[in-house]
Amino acid sequence: MVFKIDQAALLLRGFSAFRNAGYILICLLSIVLLHVIYVWFFSPLCHIPGPFLARFTRLWEFWMIAKGDSHQRWVELHEKYGPVVRIAPNLYSFSEVEDMKAIYSPGNKLPKTTYYNTAGDPERRNIFSMTNADDHALRKRKISNLYTMTSMINYEPAVDKMNAVLMEKFRQFWRENRTVMIPQFVQYYAFDVIGQITVDESFGMMQKEGDAENMLETVKKATLYQNLGGIFPEFHPYFVKVNNLFRVPHAGVVLERVSRRHLEHHKTHPVVNNDKITHAQPFVTKLLKMESEGKVDMLDMIDGIGANIVAGSDTTAITLSAALYYLYRIPNVLSKLRKEIGDLAADGRISDPVTFSEAQNMPYLQAVIMEALRIHPAVGYLLPRRVNKEGLLLAGTYFPEGTEVGVNAWALHHNPRFCGPDYQEFKPERWFNQEYQRNLHLASSFAFGAGSRLCLGKNVSLLELTKVIPQIVRHFDLEFENPNEGWKLLTTWFVWQDYRCWIKPRVEAQA
Numbered sequence: 024m025v026f027k028i029d030q031a032a033l034l035l036r037g038f039s040a041f042r043n044a045g046y047i048l049i050c051l052l053s054i055v056l057l058h059v060i061y062v063w064f065f066s067p068l069c070h071i072p073g074p075f076l077a078r079f080t081r082l083w084e085f086w087m088i089a090k091g092d093s094h095q096r097w098v099e100l101h102e103k104y105g106p107v108v109r110i111a112p113n114l115y116s117f118s119e120v121e122d123m124k125a126i127y128s129p130g131n132k133l134p135k136t137t138y139y140n141t142a143g144d145p146e147r148r149n150i151f152s153m154t155n156a157d158d159h160a161l162r163k164r165k166i167s168n169l170y171t172m173t174s175m176i177n178y179e180p181a182v183d184k185m186n187a188v189l190m191e192k193f194r195q196f197w198r199e200n201r202t203v204m205i206p207q208f209v210q211y212y213a214f215d216v217i218g219q220i221t222v223d224e225s226f227g228m229m230q231k232e233g234d235a236e237n238m239l240e241t242v243k244k245a246t247l248y249q250n251l252g253g254i255f256p257e258f259h260p261y262f263v264k265v266n267n268l269f270r271v272p273h274a275g276v277v278l279e280r281v282s283r284r285h286l287e288h289h290k291t292h293p294v295v296n297n298d299k300i301t302h303a304q305p306f307v308t309k310l311l312k313m314e315s316e317g318k319v320d321m322l323d324m325i326d327g328i329g330a331n332i333v334a335g336s337d338t339t340a341i342t343l344s345a346a347l348y349y350l351y352r353i354p355n356v357l358s359k360l361r362k363e364i365g366d367l368a369a370d371g372r373i374s375d376p377v378t379f380s381e382a383q384n385m386p387y388l389q390a391v392i393m394e395a396l397r398i399h400p401a402v403g404y405l406l407p408r409r410v411n412k413e414g415l416l417l418a419g420t421y422f423p424e425g426t427e428v429g430v431n432a433w434a435l436h437h438n439p440r441f442c443g444p445d446y447q448e449f450k451p452e453r454w455f456n457q458e459y460q461r462n463l464h465l466a467s468s469f470a471f472g473a474g475s476r477l478c479l480g481k482n483v484s485l486l487e488l489t490k491v492i493p494q495i496v497r498h499f500d501l502e503f504e505n506p507n508e509g510w511k512l513l514t515t516w517f518v519w520q521d522y523r524c525w526i527k528p529r530v531e532a533q534a
């Protein structure tokens with residue numbers, strides 16, 4: 024009998040525990056439901072359209088990025104939902120020029136968001152990952168004169184030197200009758216040029232047809248991590264701790280090692296204007312001179328060299344790969360560029376190789392470069408900024424403090440309202456169309472970002488592109504290994520391409 028009472032008591036206790044668990048579950052479900060109702064109907068920005076799940080969780084965005092083709096998804100999202108789209112509970116993407124101007128206007132001073140934390144060590148910010156506007160302005164002021172148009176004259180001989188190596192390698196590929204993965208080879212090229220410009224020494228990747236000091240590989244992994252990790256930046260400090268515990272050589276470590284070695288070498292072996300005619304002077308020499316004048320310290324110098332390598336190589340390589348792909352896919356465009364080169368050469372108005380200043384007077388070449396930057400911006404993610412305490416009026420809606428907003432170059436550059444209805448086509452001619460010209464210039468420079476965080480190396484990359492494209496076009500034909508297939512793309516932070524070509528020297532091929 025006692026046993027039965029105990030049994031009944033147990034049963035009752037079990038039942039009440041079950042009932043309590045039920046209450047807790049109902050409470051939790053009610054909270055979720057109330058949250059859904061609030062977000063859906065009453066939150067201040069509830070009217071902004073976007074994918075359903077993006078209203079409630081950052082996992083939707085994470086999933087979109089993780090699939091590896093997000094550059095295209097941004098374009099489709101804006102085609103479907105209009106000029107402003109909710110990407111995550113607190114993140115909004117814009118695709119109109121007016122909103123782009125407002126978000127990145129230096130006057131509005133919107134800082135970078137915590138997304139950028141994952142682009143470096145939280146304890147030691149680099150120029151790219153800094154979110155504090157004052158810290159950034161100070162760092163930028165110290166080194167920005169190394170990137171001016173007038174500084175380019177110092178770097179031009181370095182580009183010529185590396186272009187000569189590229190030309191020789193192209194002839195070698197032809198002699199050896201092999202196809203080349205163009206985006207990969209021009210990635211070696213871009214790293215070598217940045218090495219030559221920055222530390223007066225190519226990294227030897229073109230010669231080796233491979234990575235040097237694991238730079239390429241670690242930078243690639245870093246951008247992949249930055250892009251996915253940036254969606255959940257609160258986990259980054261833990262990730263860094265674990266990484267340091269296991270001494271994993273991440274990009275920061277690799278680049279610091281490379282930078283320190285070159286700085287030490289140049290301190291004992293200074294370059295004293297190694298070319299008196301062209302006034303060639305590498306970046307590192309300028310940095311060391313500034314250090315001797317007390318204008319920069321060791322950290323500034325490491326950051327400057329590291330930033331050039333990380334930010335300046337893949338970006339330029341991707342733009343060059345895009346320009347070559349479209350030029351050799353569209354014979355009409357290629358022949359127009361060849362005609363411009365041929366006519367100017369016949370008049371003695373350009374040299375071989377073309378100088379940077381001569382290239383400024385080659386309108387079709389400039390249009391080809393701008394169109395490559397427009398149709399295939401190297402960065403595939405939006406550049407997020409946090410609205411400050413004044414709030415911001417965008418697309419007719421007031422966005423309060425703390426909201427994260429940004430523009431993705433792919434969405435902006437594929438907006439028919441200012442690129443024309445044929446925005447999916449590679450058409451350098453659109454740059455001569457008066458109707459679109461103003462907005463096109465504004466928008467396509469967005470491949471380099473905008474405002475106070477505009478790409479510091481824009482002139483460096485234009486120096487490279489304006490010199491190497493005419494060289495290749497003048498002297499080589501590229502034939503696609505699979506002419507009936509398009510290229511393959513993979514998006515992390517960058518939008519990487521994959522295509523293979525046979526290379527033929529034009530003169531030798533005709534002989």
Ligand code: HEM
Pocket residue numbers: 150151163330331332334335336338339342400401402406469470471472473475476477478479480481483484
């Ligand atoms: C076609 C080539 C290039 C493209 C498309 C490009 C694109 C960009 C973009 C979009 C940003 C802004 C990122 C943001 O706001 O989050 C940026 C920043 C930066 N880029 Fe470039 N870049 C290129 C070449 C270069 C080169 C050659 C260098 C160096 C020699 C360089 C150095 C930098 C640096 C240091 C920053 C950070 C600037 C700051 O925050 O103040 N870039 N770049």
